[in-house]
Amino acid sequence: MLEYTNKNAKSVWNNCLNFIKDNIQEQAFKTWFEPIQAIELTENALYIQVPSQFFYEWLEEHYVKILKVALTKELGAGAKLLYKIQMENAIGNKQPYTDQLPSTQRAPVRTQELDVPVQNKNPELKNPFIIPGIRNVKIESQLNSNYSFDNFLEGDSNRLARSAGLAVSNKPGGTSFNPLLIFGGVGLGKTHLAHAIGVEIKDLYPEKTVLYISAEVFTQQYVDSVRKQTRNDFIYFYQLIDVLIVDDIQFLSGKSGTQDVFFHIFNHLHQNGKQVILTSDKAPVDMQDIEQRLLSRFKWGLSAEIQNPDVDTRIEILKGILYRDGVSMPEEIIEYVAQNVKTNVRELEGAIISLIAQSSFNKREITLELAKQVVDKFVKNVKKEITIDYIQKVVSDYFQMDTETLCSKTRKRHIVQARQLAMFFAKKYTKASLANIGSEIGNRDHATVLHACKTIDNLIETDKQFRKYHDDINKKFSI
Template identity: 65%
Template sequence: DSQLNHNYTFNNFIEGESNRLARAAGRAIAKRPGGTSFNPLFIYGGVGLGKTHLVHAIGLEVKELHPEKTVLYVSTEKFTQQFIEAVKNNNQNDFIHFYQMIDVLIMDDIQFLSGKTKTQEVFFHIFNHLHQRGNQIILTSDKSPAEIQDMEDRLISRFKWGLSADLQNPDYNTRLSILKQKLENDGIEFPDEVMDYIAQNIDTNVRELEGSLNSIIAQATLNKREITLDLTARTLSKLVQTARKEISIDYIQKTVCEYFKVKIEDIQSKTRKRDVVQARQLAMFFAKQYTKASLASIGTQIGKRDHATVLHACKTVKNLQETDKAFRGYIEDISRKIAD
């Protein structure tokens, strides 16, 4: 069993500027798995942008065009669990052999190998074996190879051997096409102005686009009402409000502290220790970004500082964000955790 989801096909994967390269590479691979220079194919991008959908589509098309080939989709978490289990039962060799037999191996969310030295090592051997035999490897990640932390250099360098293609936020037209397709599938019609409104306002990712459609449909059904622009606008603004309301300065401090493994008491204190200063500045930066609090109020809540200190913190973070790659990685990680 290839573990492929038959709902995720090329047919219902809307093409747009934001996914053109990754999609085209995927199609080329499906025609000639292992026979292109795209080995591995490394697809990366933020949550909800279609990585999982796209790799299933590739796998399904391989099965269709080359029924004799074995295809396997596996999440990196599952791969890791299986490996741990194999070590426990002392049958690592079976585990390795199983993976080395696969013609097209699709591993989703490879960033989860971060920090897992043993699993990285076993994956390294499987990768080499498959690649040497011209078998196809397809990987996804929420970051580009260069940005993944705590991953062996020899793996990072292999991730770059083939093609890295990113998925970006879909543009307006792509969003509109995605909406139209989802509604058509569900057999529901929305007025054009409503579609336009959703596509204009939900510009983050496809998962949120789908989520907002579902909320609007639920609202209309619950209240036995037509789908109007008014109902849509009110539903979406409620969604945005709840998303905002949940993010408090406390929550931001907690998230930043957990990430850097420093204590909240420390960032509340006067200490100038480097890692604490960094965490404190980031907490201030995120508080400015995610809440409506003033600089003065952020300062009061984070370590009893004045507004100038908060302003300085925001500038420092922005500077580092532009000049320091690792730092940019921290910001993206924490953003994701806060927004989750």
Template identity: 55%
Template sequence: MEKTCTNVWENCLQIIKDNIPTQSFKTWFEPIIPLRLEESVLTIQVPSLFFYEWLEEHYVGLLRKTVKKHLGDKGRLEYNIVVEKSSSQKPFTTNLPSSGNGAEGKNQSIPMPIALNKDIKNPFVIPGLKKLQVDPQLNPNYTFENFIEGDCNRLARSAGYAVGAKPGGTSFNPLMIYGGVGLGKTHLAQAIGNEVKKTMPDKLVIYVSCEKFCQQFVDSLKNNTINDFVNFYQAMDIIIMDDVHNFAGKDKTQDIFFHIFNHLHQSGKQLILTSDKPPKDLAGLEERLLSRFKWGLSADLSVPDMETRMAILKKKMYQDGIELPNDVIEYVANNIDNNVRELEGAMVSLLAQSTLNKKEIDLALAKQMLKNFIKNTSKEISMEYIQKLVCEYFEVPIEMVKSKTRKREIVQARQISMYLSKSHTKTSLKSIGAFFGGRDHSTVIYACQTVEDLIDTDKKFKAYVHDIQKKLKMS
């Protein structure tokens, strides 16, 4: 079959997909468009300079090996970069050859678009002051330093940090952060605003909840000050709007925000939005507004895994100057897994009870005090417990499961332990692999597939797994 840019790139993507997390693949590789293949040079189009720099910094080794695998030792990759995405002008592009270490392309000059007129008359300017003064409405405690990174939020945090360093200058505009209650959407969104105010104090930043924005709009209609309202928000450099799902059913408010959004986006200003659902699942919003929410990056915050929950608790204790036994921290993190807010609330409750009763916090006190929290949560079975149960069932030493031995009975116990850890915990594949002897995520995927195949084809093996699962449910 004749090689084309499309099939070569698709073959490359198959390898890349197996070597990086799914969310990272969707964010950094799905938007890439293969353009042409000339001799051994594959040209791909990426959405922005920031996008190119991220690929060269984080994935250059993987890209180089993948391209050479399909195009030979002379295989090279060139980038076609869309510098500016705006409805008022055609995008600029430039070819940047991958240097292998990402250094060559970054130094080449790129034509930049003409800046839009920033001169906006604003009725809120205070007499006697040259510039508009705005209280950004930010909580100073919401910073990147206080936001613990984990597999559950790494993409959103990385994108947020990039936006904070270069607001309006990345392809993440708007940046939509979505997820369930208490997972840190407001914290991360405001952390971006605080970072901008720290490094670029002249930038006009405003944080506003969607509910408050809607109320302000209603008030401006009553007071006949709608122009003042629109001009104020159009004067901002960065708007951080919380809970945009509350726009549902408010057609007039959606219409006014649509025009504010367009003005800011075309002026190179930054919009940061939060929601409880991704744009595609938001109901009651006009299609034209939803389409704009999809222009940039939608990044989710999921429930933190065990390691991240423990890190959150340790960070909070450090900030409060408190020390707790490690078994207490592990107990709380293992049993409170709904969201970060509930996790911190459980710790606050535990500390309050300890202070009031003048008792030292130990595991027994933690179990007693947190009954109300734990009763309302679905208890997560730990990997330690799964490993212990499997080893007891097959009568193999626990330490052997983490070893490099290839003995059949040990490999079987290890693979079943990995399979059950994936099925019964919210731990990432990477963390499961690390727990079972420092293996990578591909080993975990292989183990799970092997167990599933044996369950389908081996009745005796299927009975083993079902017996262990029954014991897990009874625990």
């Protein structure tokens, strides 16, 4: 019989983890093993705590062999691994543990509901997308087939998000990217990519039920269900979905009822191996008025940011638009437009279409001079979209320095404060994440941006001269 006097649950499990880490991919280890906690060691049995039923089932299906080898090395041939599944109820309180054994040594299980117990009282499916009175229960995907991976141009700014989207498309619900949260500013392609994932899944898995919906429409449907006293039918409908795509999830901010019902729908889908895809204009860490229990679930999978495309990607995007529309244009004009319209893909497309329209309606040849006139007018008209680049220029001009100096590593006080002001205004006037702001302004991290914003708030309150700097610059963004 083995001696356990010098062993405890944590040390045994840590030794198991060291073995497992050397034998599986790093991303898989982080996703499926780092969240596990060792709870208890009795005789030759190790109890571990996992976050959910779905988590437990995934380990059993994919990693039971390596778990058995690791534990046998530690506790001998008679080693047993037992699970404790930690769940949350409707108000987020911890429910009692449910003990479970591996499939080879299953014991009777104390059953509990893992999400809202919903029964569809009416045998006819209540489909919120169907006009009342029409007996059609087919769930249409609401996808736009014009959005595909073929016309979603890949660049450094979106490579991670696109690659993750392809992985999810090939194996919905079967990767560690669940949920997949795609976030970034306005007009960068989040909605396009979300549709592309759904379209690809429908092509590869026609039997799966895929649904795209905006968070705004989801909220309105929920409000209608409460008014009509069909809330359970509403939840039941969404629990039938195999792949749920929710656009602009940040729209749920401050809507506690909608957040609560989405929480239960999310739990049910995730625990049953269904795929959830979300888009947002902010990273989870920057979302305001979203319940913590929901934010924690958004972080379960992968959060992939889409950033502003660099100039090379913008050039390729323009060439793609011109090819699509059958228009030829000199290279120097394409490069000029790409270098001067930096905000987002949507406005880049708008600028090139405006140039084509000017040429066509006025029967003028597309020249560099015409391009300059059109772009100058277009950029002025979209000044309402304040970018990080524009903020850096305004702050640099005010303090009579160039943007290179603003973003430099120098610790001179007046430059540091100018840089902090740029970060402060970027957080205030753009929807960029803290990480993106830091990356654009001097290649700093999100913690530096957070510190800068707190510093500026304090200086505005305590330093009259600095308050004047702030007010002067702030007025320039209001013009």
